[in-house]
């Protein structure tokens with residue numbers, strides 16, 4: 001959910017969007033925002049499944065340190081989505097386990 | 106190799122304030138940050154700060170950040186963004202990554218202002234999507250303007266937990282519980298007062314026993330603690346929530362200070378292991394300075410003052426200020442800093458900081 | 473849970489009685505006045521800076537509790553908006569024969585408008601009584617803090633400290 005109007009920060013006047021694809025579905029992202037923000041705005045909370053037990057993981061630290069939020073982005077696994085900005089046409093995939101290079105390229 | 110007079114690692118309030126001091130004294134500064142935007146934690150602080158006029162009291166944190174950035178720009182400070190520093194060497198080379206390439210820069214002095222990171226808390230269900238650091242939630246709402254959830258449980262009642270709770274409500278979420286293991290509130294009463302008036306239920310002497318949900322957080326079970334911090338069976342409460350924010354303290358990000366061989370001391374009140382430093386913010390490795398949360402977790406206003414101290418001291422040792430001018434300037438900063446470290450919340454930090462300084466100064470004599 | 477600011481985030485009756493920022497009962501009768509609920513010694517003094525009538529003294533060190541000089545206070549309300557702790561309220565007990573007004577900062581959406589009926593809450597956020605918004609102030613220098621002035625039945629003067637925040641959904 002996006003915070004369009006805020007009592008302190010005012011209206012959100014940003015209007016530049018990019019399209020990204022998440023697990024095959026197109027979503028609109030705000031230009032320049034981290035991938036994780038675009039996903040949460042679209043209500044997506046599960047970013048990956050752990051290698052051994054397949055447990056779901058999502059964003060945790062938000063500053064690029066814990067690696068809980070890694071996904072496969074443009075075919076490259078283990079990309080920290082909380083610190084990687086979206087780009088037009090980006091292909092983002094829920095990462096299963098350690099991910100595989102090029103699996104979605 | 107690229108070179109500069111002072112390399113500053115971390116462009117939060119401490120690093121920016123240090124850069125401004127050195128540049129105003131005529132020094133050449135290069136400021137590194139791993140983020141795409143400078144400002145550190147300051148851009149997510151949308152509340153008005155405490156302190157007095159010289160600490161910019163009553164001004165919202167992000168506005169202070171805007172001013173610092175404007176000053177660094179006007180003074181021509183070189184700011185390298187998207188440039189994580191992975192190593193510093195005692196010959197004053199900085200190893201960093203920029204455009205996916207390892208690069209190096211030669212400096213005469215180095216200031217480490219890398220800040221702190223949030224402590225984790227282990228509890229059953231603590232890895233479910235929807236459980237996150239309070240800082241992550243704060244970045245989402247105030248910088249990215251995205252709500253991570255609608256019904257939020259905050260764990261921890263220090264100032265960060267209290268402030269982020271307030272800000273989550275400002276962004277439109279509901280905070281359905283504030284859970285604190287201690288029997289009292291950790292942060293300022295006035296911050297707690299704001300969220301109490303907004304109707305946030307407070308559970309002191311409570312902890313999270315379990316977080317449940319199929320794939321994401323759906324519910325938390327909290328439980329009361331006795332005087333020995335043991336869970337009291339039968340006091341469990343089930344609270345529906347989609348997000349759990351964890352705010353149980355910060356710890357200084359000191360890897361670089363370790364790599365270069367600074368002496369450390371363990372001081373829980375300052376967040377854990379902290380590099381010893383003297384009154385100039387210089388560590389036990391000559392020419393290496395620290396400022397801000399890395400030298401003990403405090404708050405943004407004190408981080409800026411420490412940055413200024415380190416900056417003035419660097420400028421002095423580079424010969425940009427004579428001793429008298431430098432000591433006058435430093436005295437002004439110390440007066441402001443001491444002011445912030447008073448009262449029931451500040452005195453303890455002051456005592457621990459004094460200890461740290463004594464250790465470093467004592468160490469110098471021995472060495 | 474115990475009581476008092478440290479345990480609950482809500483100052484107790486005792487605490488309010490013992491701090492120098494709270495005006496006397498006699499002064500409340502006389503007209504609008506600041507009511508400063510700042511009970512912990514934190515490093516802070518914007519209230520002192522904001523008052524053009526020298527009615528608030530913090531002095532040095534700035535961790536001193538703010539002291540209200542109730543004779544000098546005109547009830548202008550400037551300190552209410554300046555306090556980063558949102559701990560100052562402006563009270564006008566004898567606004568009409570039966571009603572009082574309470575002025576307090578409000579930083580949430582949606583913000584009520586003048587003449588709206590609102591649900592007033594106490595320091596714990598519990599509903600106390602219905603009130604009516606008689607003024608909404610938000611000049612640029614408050615930097616997005618809104619001051620709401622709400623008219624309430626007089627007996628709730630010392631209880632009402634905010635209005636219900638609209639829940640999400």
Ligand SMILES: Cc1cc2nc3c(=O)[nH]c(=O)nc-3n(C[C@H](O)[C@H](O)[C@H](O)COP(=O)(O)OP(=O)(O)OC[C@H]3O[C@@H](n4cnc5c(N)ncnc54)[C@H](O)[C@@H]3O)c2cc1C
Nearest residue numbers: 115117118119138139145146190220240397398404405408
């Ligand atoms: C989540 C959170 C919330 C907080 N809320 C408040 C608050 O509301 N009010 C308050 O007064 N204080 C708050 N603090 C406390 C904090 O002390 C100050 O806000 C202040 O930001 C500390 O300043 P700093 O410059 O030391 O660190 P920071 O502001 O954290 O800045 C450090 C910078 O260094 C960068 N960095 C770190 N390592 C490297 C590296 N190796 N290479 C390149 N760059 C690097 C980081 O990305 C960051 O930008 C909060 C802290 C956190 C973590």
Ligand code: SF4
Nearest residue numbers: 523545546548549551
């Ligand atoms: S209400 Fe006005 S006069 Fe009274 S203390 Fe506040 S600023 Fe001063």
Ligand code: SF4
Nearest residue numbers: 510516518519555557
């Ligand atoms: S400005 Fe507010 S929080 Fe600060 S001292 Fe004055 S009353 Fe207390």
Ligand code: FES
Nearest residue numbers: 060062066067082
């Ligand atoms: S959430 Fe921790 S690295 Fe992204």
